[in-house]
Amino acid sequence: MKGILARQAAAAEANQRDEAAAQAAAEKAKLLRVRVSKKWQDQRTHIDKFIDQLNQQMSKNGVHLVVRASRYKTTDATMELDRMEIGYDQYTRDEEKLTFSVRPNGEIDVWIASDKSPAKNSALNALEATNDDFEGALLDFLDLNTPK
Numbered sequence: 001m002k003g004i005l006a007r008q009a010a011a012a013e014a015n016q017r018d019e020a021a022a023q024a025a026a027e028k029a030k031l032l033r034v035r036v037s038k039k040w041q042d043q044r045t046h047i048d049k050f051i052d053q054l055n056q057q058m059s060k061n062g063v064h065l066v067v068r069a070s071r072y073k074t075t076d077a078t079m080e081l082d083r084m085e086i087g088y089d090q091y092t093r094d095e096e097k098l099t100f101s102v103r104p105n106g107e108i109d110v111w112i113a114s115d116k117s118p119a120k121n122s123a124l125n126a127l128e129a130t131n132d133d134f135e136g137a138l139l140d141f142l143d144l145n146t147p148k
Contacts, residue, residue, distance in 0.1 A: 033104040036126045037081055040102050044084060046131050047100075050138060051086065064088065065138075079103065086141065098141040100134075102126060110137050114144045 051065050058064070068085050081104050087097040101109040106127045112120040120140065124133055 029104070032106065033081070036102070036104060036106045039106075039126050040082060040108075043126065043129065043131070043134060044082070047084065047086075047134050047138070050131075050135050054138065054142070063142075065142075086138070088145075096145045098137060100137075112137070112141045112144055120144065 048067065051067065055064055065086055065088065068087055068089075081102045082100075083102070084100040085097050086099075095113050097111075097113050099109075099111040099113075101111070103109075106125050108124040108126055108129065110122045110124060114120075122137070124137075
């Protein structure tokens, strides 16, 4: 009987350790999500302002960028915090767009789609990316979608 009780006690301790580790991991993920969310909101604000600056410079050329609602909204918040789509028209669902897909762990998938060339994909980290990184993605998008 002592052996059975010892094994049961060891199993109970292991379960408690596993629960504590899972709880700590969940708390760490929650804190990371909060940090990423705050940082992304600052970055998104900067992207909006940069788009405004670009639009002012490009207005004489008849080019205008818009941030449009994504038609690919995910309902699973564990997979994506936010998705930002940038294109030339608010209503047309053309293939020429730049998409930032932000994940709770800080990964940002960057897709540049163009009718004229293959899509260009890259990744950023929300906690490490600079304003220059986002501006560079916007300029790459314009470059790929501007006639040569």
